[in-house]
Amino acid sequence: MSEARERTDVAATVARVSWWPMAVLALVNLVDQVDMAILRGVLPILEDEWSLSDLQLGLLGFAFIFVNALATVPAGWVADHTRRNRLIGWTLVSWSALITLSATAVNYVNLLGARAVMGIGQAVDDPASTSLLGDYYPARLRARAFSLTQVALFVGGGIGLALGGFVGSTLGWRWAFALVGMPGSIVAVLAFRLREPVRGEADRALGVEPPPAPPDLSLKDFAGRARTELWAEVKVIFGIRTMRYILVGVAALLFTVSGIGYWLAVYHERYSGMSVGEATAFTAVVLGVGGGIGTILGGVLSDRLHGSIDGGRILLVVWSSIACTVLFLGSFAIGNVPVRLGMQFVGVLAAAGAVPGLRASMLDVVPAESRGVGASAFALTSSIFGSALAPPLVGLLSDLTSLVGAFYIVFPPVIVGLLFLLRARRTVEADAAALISALAPS
Known part of the structure; x- marks a missing residue:
């Protein structure tokens, strides 16, 4: 078969790719986020039951994200060198069992440790899912592909938040954790049934040669190879200009976003005259519905802007x-609760519209064989320097001042993040073209 004919066949395969992989990976994200958000729904209940400070409540979020960040780069390398569908499936099965550690915690230290252990699960799922999407869908469709999977982040966050508040208020917070462990095993079955695409499959339609398939290795040889190759791949990722700017910019933005998002339901309970159930329900609508709509619109618009x-x-x-930023800052200064919620809804919609474009831009400049590590580098920097530090810092500032005061204090990093993203805009096209040129057959 001629090279042109083979490339035509690959292009036809890519064109026929269904939305099913995207839907399954969206369900994986949904399960991940429901578990992450369930904690935020029961924060006021834990505060009353164990007499916790805001700093202690914030550390519960920090534990999950910090361990997640530590595990994410090794997990990304594993995703680049194993069957990703099986990796996701087995992670979901084990995660569903580990959730019982949170449900059976007898004190604050037990729960803190249980949340830390749970952070490993998403560290494995995210790079494997990102890598699969990059191989299933070509560059012109990637933002839309990511929009569906990222919708699940917001919808799952909304479901987890509302479920935590409702179940926690009626049956107790332990039942809230216990219930979210069940769906993971069902989604695992779907993940196992996904087709494992050839790495770089979607890029071959552009004339880019796929990387060689990872060899079958024993566990000992696999671990040895990981030690020698992982650092080299990380250096490649951080050597890409656009990736450096995106990573720093996103970390700064997520510091503020995570700090406010983690505490938003508590804010409404304290300042909007709501019960725990009402605060979690309204916040779930703001984050889930607003985030879902914004992500879909952002994916479509991002793909239209790509290349134009x-x-x-x-x-x-x-x-x-x-x-x-403007909408949320304004909402904290307005006393009318419906107007406040409306401004926050539109603000979340706007923020969510940014997510697909960021993920797609990252894949455009990272080689196919390193996309798992690339996704892990994204998660590592955004978690350690962004979403991990924010919840406890906002909690500490809230103990020292007030929750609203803490919100205002953590807004300036947004400016830093925007400046770095503007730098990334100047380099992304050149880095993407350089990648295609370097990988195209001579």
């Missing part, structure tokens, strides 16, 4: 972040 405006995807991220 230089760095169009990243420009969309910048303007979305500015809109979100």
Whole structure:
């Protein structure tokens, strides 16, 4: 078969790819996020039962994200060298069993340790899912592919938050944790049945040669290879200009987003005159529905901007972040609760519109054989320097001042993040073209 004919066949395969893998991976994200968000729904209940400070409540979120960040780069390397569908499936099965550690915690230290252990699960799922999406869908469709899977992040967060508040208020917080462990095993079955694509499959339609398939190795040889190759791949990722700018920019943005998102239900309970159930339900609608709509719209718009405006995807991220910042800052100064909720709904919608473009831009400049590590580097920097530190820091600032005061204090990093993303806009097209040129057959 000629090279042109083979490339045509690959393009036809990519064109026929269904939305099913995208849907299954969205369910994986949904299960992950429900478990993460269930904690936020029961924070006021834990505060009353164990007389916890805001700093202690914030550390519960930190434990999950910090361990997640430590595990994510090794997990990304594993995703680049094993069958990703099986990796996701077995992770979901084990995670569903481990959730019982949270449900059976007898004190604060037990729960803190249980949440830390749970952080390993998403560290494995995220790079494997990101790598699969990059191989299933070509560049022109990637933002839309990510929009569906990222919708699950917001919807799952909303479901977990509302479920935690409702079940925690009626049956107790232990039942809230116990219930979320069940769906993971069902989604695991679907993950096992996904087709494992050839690495770089979607890029072959552009004339990019796929990387060689990872060899079958014993566990000892696999671990040895990981030790020697992992650091080299990490250096490659951080050597890409656009990736450096995106990683720093996203970490700064997520510091503020995570700090406010983690505490938003508690804010409404304290300042909007709501019960725990009402606060978690309204916040779930704001985050889940607003985030879902924004992500879908952002995915479509991001793909339309791709190729028509230089760095169009990243420009969309910048303007979305500015809109979100203005709306949330204004909402904290307004006493009318319905108007406050409306502004926050639109703010979340704007912020969510930035997510697909960021993920797609990252894949555009990272080689196919390193996309798992690339996704892990994204998760590592955004977690350690962004979402992990924010919840306890906001809690500490809240103990020292007030929750609203803490929110205002953590907004300035947004400016830093936007400046770095504007730098990424200037380099993304050149880095993407350089990748295609370097990998194309001579």
